[in-house]
Amino acid sequence: MIEKNYQPADIESRMSVVWEDSLAFKAGRPDRRDAVPFTIVIPPPNVTGSLHMGHALNNTLQDILCRFERMRGRDVLWQPGTDHAGIATQMVVERQLMERQQPGRREMGREKFLERVWQWKAESGDTIINQLKRLGASCDWSRERFTMDEGLSKAVVKVFVELHRDGLIYKDKRLVNWDTKLLTAISDLEVQQTEVKGHLWYLRYPIEGKTFSPDDPASFIVVATTRPETMLGDTGVAVHPDDERYQKLVGKHIILPLVGRKVQIVADDYSDPEKGSGAVKVTPAHDFNDFEVGKRHGLRQISVLDKEGCLDLLDNEDYLRDLPEGAAQFAEEFHKVDRFAARKRIVERLEAFGFVERIEPHTHTVPHGDRSGTVIEPYLTDQWYVDAKTLAKPATAAVRSGETSFVPKNWEKTYFEWMENIQPWCISRQLWWGHQIPAWYGPDGKVFVAETEEEAVSHALGYYVEQEVITAEQGREMALDRNKREGFITRDEDVLDTWFSSALWPFSTLGWPDATPEVQRYYPTNVLVTGFDIIFFWVARMMMMGLHFMKEVPFSTIYIHALVRDEKGAKMSKSKGNVIDPLHLIDEYGADALRFTLAAMAAQGRDIKLATSRVEGYRNFATKLWNACRFAEMNHCAVPDGFEPAKAKQTLNRWIAHESAHTTREVTEAIEAYRFNDAAGAIYRFVWNVYCDWYVELAKPVLLGPDGPAKAETRAMVAWARDEILKLLHPFMPFITEELWEVTAKREELLALAQWPLKPSGPTPEQLAMLAAATGPTESLVSPMLVMPIFDHADFTDPKAEAEIGWVIDLITQIRSVRAEMNIAPATLTALVLVGASAETKERAPRWIDVIKRMARLSDISFGDRAPDGAVQLLVRGEVAALPLKGVIDVAAESARLDKEVAKADADIKRAESKLANEKFVANAAEEVVEEEREKREAALARKAKLLEALERLKQAS
RNA sequence: GGGCACGUAGCUCAGCGGGAGAGCACUACCUUGACAUGGUAGGGGUCACAGGUUCGAUCCCUGUCGUGCCCA
Numbered sequence A: 001m002i003e004k005n006y007q008p009a010d011i012e013s014r015m016s017v018v019w020e021d022s023l024a025f026k027a028g029r030p031d032r033r034d035a036v037p038f039t040i041v042i043p044p045p046n047v048t049g050s051l052h053m054g055h056a057l058n059n060t061l062q063d064i065l066c067r068f069e070r071m072r073g074r075d076v077l078w079q080p081g082t083d084h085a086g087i088a089t090q091m092v093v094e095r096q097l098m099e100r101q102q103p104g105r106r107e108m109g110r111e112k113f114l115e116r117v118w119q120w121k122a123e124s125g126d127t128i129i130n131q132l133k134r135l136g137a138s139c140d141w142s143r144e145r146f147t148m149d150e151g152l153s154k155a156v157v158k159v160f161v162e163l164h165r166d167g168l169i170y171k172d173k174r175l176v177n178w179d180t181k182l183l184t185a186i187s188d189l190e191v192q193q194t195e196v197k198g199h200l201w202y203l204r205y206p207i208e209g210k211t212f213s214p215d216d217p218a219s220f221i222v223v224a225t226t227r228p229e230t231m232l233g234d235t236g237v238a239v240h241p242d243d244e245r246y247q248k249l250v251g252k253h254i255i256l257p258l259v260g261r262k263v264q265i266v267a268d269d270y271s272d273p274e275k276g277s278g279a280v281k282v283t284p285a286h287d288f289n290d291f292e293v294g295k296r297h298g299l300r301q302i303s304v305l306d307k308e309g310c311l312d313l314l315d316n317e318d319y320l321r322d323l324p325e326g327a328a329q330f331a332e333e334f335h336k337v338d339r340f341a342a343r344k345r346i347v348e349r350l351e352a353f354g355f356v357e358r359i360e361p362h363t364h365t366v367p368h369g370d371r372s373g374t375v376i377e378p379y380l381t382d383q384w385y386v387d388a389k390t391l392a393k394p395a396t397a398a399v400r401s402g403e404t405s406f407v408p409k410n411w412e413k414t415y416f417e418w419m420e421n422i423q424p425w426c427i428s429r430q431l432w433w434g435h436q437i438p439a440w441y442g443p444d445g446k447v448f449v450a451e452t453e454e455e456a457v458s459h460a461l462g463y464y465v466e467q468e469v470i471t472a473e474q475g476r477e478m479a480l481d482r483n484k485r486e487g488f489i490t491r492d493e494d495v496l497d498t499w500f501s502s503a504l505w506p507f508s509t510l511g512w513p514d515a516t517p518e519v520q521r522y523y524p525t526n527v528l529v530t531g532f533d534i535i536f537f538w539v540a541r542m543m544m545m546g547l548h549f550m551k552e553v554p555f556s557t558i559y560i561h562a563l564v565r566d567e568k569g570a571k572m573s574k575s576k577g578n579v580i581d582p583l584h585l586i587d588e589y590g591a592d593a594l595r596f597t598l599a600a601m602a603a604q605g606r607d608i609k610l611a612t613s614r615v616e617g618y619r620n621f622a623t624k625l626w627n628a629c630r631f632a633e634m635n636h637c638a639v640p641d642g643f644e645p646a647k648a649k650q651t652l653n654r655w656i657a658h659e660s661a662h663t664t665r666e667v668t669e670a671i672e673a674y675r676f677n678d679a680a681g682a683i684y685r686f687v688w689n690v691y692c693d694w695y696v697e698l699a700k701p702v703l704l705g706p707d708g709p710a711k712a713e714t715r716a717m718v719a720w721a722r723d724e725i726l727k728l729l730h731p732f733m734p735f736i737t738e739e740l741w742e743v744t745a746k747r748e749e750l751l752a753l754a755q756w757p758l759k760p761s762g763p764t765p766e767q768l769a770m771l772a773a774a775t776g777p778t779e780s781l782v783s784p785m786l787v788m789p790i791f792d793h794a795d796f797t798d799p800k801a802e803a804e805i806g807w808v809i810d811l812i813t814q815i816r817s818v819r820a821e822m823n824i825a826p827a828t829l830t831a832l833v834l835v836g837a838s839a840e841t842k843e844r845a846p847r848w849i850d851v852i853k854r855m856a857r858l859s860d861i862s863f864g865d866r867a868p869d870g871a872v873q874l875l876v877r878g879e880v881a882a883l884p885l886k887g888v889i890d891v892a893a894e895s896a897r898l899d900k901e902v903a904k905a906d907a908d909i910k911r912a913e914s915k916l917a918n919e920k921f922v923a924n925a926a927e928e929v930v931e932e933e934r935e936k937r938e939a940a941l942a943r944k945a946k947l948l949e950a951l952e953r954l955k956q957a958s
Numbered sequence B: 001g002g003g004c005a006c007g008u009a010g011c012u013c014a015g016c017g018g019g020a021g022a023g024c025a026c027u028a029c030c031u032u033g034a035c036a037u038g039g040u041a042g043g044g045g046u047c048a049c050a051g052g053u054u055c056g057a058u059c060c061c062u063g064u065c066g067u068g069c070c071c072a
Helices: A009-020 A053-071 A088-101 A111-134 A150-165 A230-234 A245-249 A288-297 A327-334 A339-352 A387-400 A411-420 A453-466 A472-480 A498-502 A516-523 A532-550 A582-589 A591-601 A612-634 A651-672 A676-704 A710-729 A734-744 A765-775 A777-781 A798-819 A839-856 A893-919 A919-924 A928-955
Strands: A036-040 A077-079 A167-180 A185-186 A189-208 A221-225 A236-239 A251-254 A261-267 A279-282 A356-369 A379-387 A405-407 A439-441 A447-449 A525-531 A553-562 A830-835 A858-864 A871-876 A879-884
Touching: A009 A111, A009 A236, A009 A582, A009 A734, A036 A053, A036 A516, A053 A077, A053 A553, A053 A591, A053 A651, A053 A676, A077 A516, A088 A111, A111 A582, A111 A591, A111 A612, A150 A167, A150 A447, A150 A498, A150 A532, A167 A288, A167 A356, A185 A379, A189 A230, A189 A251, A189 A327, A221 A230, A221 A236, A221 A279, A221 A734, A230 A339, A236 A245, A236 A288, A236 A893, A279 A288, A339 A356, A379 A411, A387 A411, A387 A532, A405 A472, A411 A532, A439 A453, A447 A798, A453 A472, A472 A498, A498 A532, A525 A532, A582 A591, A582 A612, A591 A612, A591 A676, A591 A734, A612 A676, A612 A710, A612 A734, A651 A676, A651 A710, A651 A798, A676 A710, A676 A798, A710 A734, A734 A765, A765 A871, A798 A839, A798 A871, A798 A879, A830 A839, A871 A893, A871 A928, A879 A928, A893 A919, A893 A928
Parallel strands: A036 A077, A236 A261, A405 A553, A525 A553, A830 A858
Antiparallel strands: A036 A525, A167 A185, A167 A379, A189 A221, A189 A356, A236 A279, A251 A261, A439 A447, A830 A879, A871 A879
16 A cells, blocks of 8 residues: 655665665675676775765766666676775874864874774764665675775785886885875875965075175076075076076076075076076975976985975985085074975065065965865975886776777776876875885885785895895794894885775775685676766776786776766855755655756766755656556556556557657666666656656546456556556666555565566677677676567557557647637536548547546537637647637637747748758758658648638638 | 866756757646646747858857866
8 A cells, every 4th residue: 555645764764674684785696696797896985974965976876777787687796885095084083082182193102093093983984884875775785895804905915015026016215295284195186286376586596606786687696486495405596508598607506595505507498488587496305397307417305394394404414515604503593494484584584685586476386285285295205106107008008999988988088198197106105094005124224025024024034144134043033033023124104095995996895816706707897987086096096906907907887977066066065065965855855856866967978066956856756656656556556467568459558558668768778878867857758748647647537437358458557557667767766666666566576676677589689799898708608688688669669559649649738728828717618529530530539538528628529520610720630620619719819829820830831842942952961851841841731721721710700 | 388078948957960858947727536746738048159061050160258177
């Protein structure tokens, strides 16, 4: 029994339990052992996170695909899990400690702190998972993974060790993006370039051997800079080799103001003669470009900042080397001054001595940390790098060859561009929460990379014995006794970038490096569904790692979906306060309504501007479906055993089967092509505008009439079409459809596992080829007949039924329209005369009298040779239908109405004739287009003739 | 500076080489036996602008203006 009112919350909580208890989403179900697998790995949400609109969209689309393929009989694995999210999680826990006024992480120590993070993960890691369940995500929850699980950690270590062994991971001292707040290096991708209004300072650098005077341009060279405080680390001044102004100065030196360091003037292309003064200061230790210039000219690298971004001058040997007397005093004065304070004070000092020529306002881009928001400092440190350039080559080739393709295609260009200009990937982070790097250092700093400490120790001892640093005897003792080697080798403190472990996600979650059956069966995965914002962070790196370690692409299709924005198109952000919480929408309208909205708006290549009014609209859609099912129930509609819709006798029933098959095709093909909006649109129209608006209405007289074969068949068909709807709609609205499936009939299985509306009759060769291409060669072992039944649409196609119902619909619609136009009250029933009806109409009409009377509010239907006097005359599919309304209608108004119709027909005739009169059109246009024009002209001419006759009669009568 | 999108009804968006569509909003009417979270009918658009290709352009090309995003 269907409840009177649709209450999403009740249904959703109940259905979640039903699915969970029945293990409906479990991969590798025994009954699907021979089915083709379909695999999607979830983009793992941050373990600390909570569901936002992006997740809702992302997971709705994945769920549509998974439910669709599951209903098509495939063995679906939707692999769920969460990401440890290094920096983000560490920040959350640290903030929590601060708020509770508990000891900070440094006070706690690494071990205690990590315990604390694990505790936090245990407490709150389920939040996001439960929220995904509320959305209806049909993941195999029994296989949930976490990037810091034992198994996944094992994969991480193995990958690190192997890449290191192959020279694809290495340690290097170079400039990194340093976050002075989080005190860690970050990768290029975690840096956000933001436009900032700053200044350009023009500084005078005195030329060596000349007496500096601000009034004597020959005594100095002017350099322009946006970061005057870094001048303390200057080790060069660069001018363009072709810049005539400075040619004489190349090779000479300047004396760095305030510092006194002797600095060479070099010629380098990097200096742009058009910009600033044409001369630039070179600070190799604090600027990426300067680093390169410095390398080319052998300039020293002097770091003048510490990890926190304060000047670091005292005891800084690099800084103090070769400085004149008195430099120490300056160093003492500025030591540990924050970089921004230092900027101000150094400029003041320079100004005091006449070293500042001028200051211009200047807008430029400044790097900021995406997590901390602080200004990123290029900083010279030792870090671990992945040779991304080498790994990128096969990853690029795989997309070029089409082994993996992006949907929509235009993202491939973005991917190529980045891959072709890829920089070494800095993977070490000075954090605690994450995978600790499996590298150990000997007493002389030599690195030993190994999967375990024992292995590293044995390598190290072997090495140092060989180097005669220790004796063989000492080596043996140290190997046997932990205490004896205490402090001999120490592990690298750093952890890996979070994205390092997520790069392995498509195979680490399946059990790799162990040779599990899951790796065998579910890799490579079929499709990755994600947002464009992580193409570089994640997609590209999965491609690299997947190809390197598995020798196969991790997925054959990458579906890139849009960003969800607010109604006005602004990015949702907490600071803007325009965040729409998907959970609130679920509470208010139901998960099904939210899901349907997102699917309906997920047009390829376009962002989603979400308006709650849309969600409300689709909630109404769910209600509509609910009530339609109630109607079917009230009328005792059920599908009898052995019912064959193709054998239906009633025109109306044949028609709905025809329409239903058409919709099945539309929905299926749209999902296959990732056109989620088209699929949603097709099922929406079918449910509301076909099934509810017409089929149910047209069926009412039969259902309410006397029992008999027609009524029995109609009852069966109402229920059959309802079931088709429930199936087609299930991927989009799983909760309400599963509920209605359950309550409307006794079912052998869950809707989630029911057969998608397809009639098995064998795939076409074309479809077989597509299947083989999409799923890879391994599956050719499986009978395609078994796994991919293809619907033969011809079974239900019935143009005759379509024409007949089309006529009924047209007739009713036109009568309604003219009644509204004439302001005839709904309570007033009118008669209808079918004038000069054809044999076909005479044959058809009796079948529809009840329906037409009811829906068009008629008192009576009759046939006649001519329209009664003073009747409104409608032209329905070439024949006149007259409503005798003498005395009710205004003859002048009716005549005007007909004139308007004639004018329309005239316009159509004119348009068609002008085209047909154009020789070039007839010569060049496709034959069917020309033919179509001819038909249009004929139809319009016939319509006009009938309308003129109608007008004539009207005149005669009045 | 380089790249990618996008400007279609009041709003949010589909569509696309052969007569402009949806949802919401709006107007009028209707509590008809599934549904007022509903029904019926209706109003509303030089498809940003200017050129070009074509028998034919909202659609393809070029440019302009405007908006957004990514990369330097």
